[in-house]
Amino acid sequence: MNAPNQPTGFDKPVAKSIFTSKTFWGAVLAGIASLVPLGINSIKAQKLTIDDAGQAILILCGVGTAIVGRVDAKAPIYTPEGLPGPNKSDY
Known part of the structure; x- marks a missing residue:
């Protein structure tokens, strides 16, 4: 028998x-x-503030991290009982 999450x-x-x-x-x-x-705020103000640039960089880092995490994902995930998705017992 194979260990859980090990593909055959x-x-x-x-x-x-x-x-x-x-x-x-x-x-x-x-x-x-x-x-x-x-x-939109930067266009209305006709300038990009340092705060706006910092927020944009943080947003792009979060998006990049989510995409890299998806690409690198190897094992299936489960959700706690009562939440949508597979439960731990399903594996």
Whole structure:
């Protein structure tokens, strides 16, 4: 018997494009939704402040971290009982 989360010859995970990942698009859309207000305020004020630039950098770092985490993910995840998604007992 294989250890949990160890693929066998028959259940090897199938790779998919990053562009079909809900996590990827969620991170991208969250980044855009966070950056738009900064951009609008900067356009209205006709200047980009240091604070706005710092916030934009932090947002982009968060988006990048989420995308890298998705690309590097190897094992399935579970959620606590009562929350949507698979439970620990499902594995």
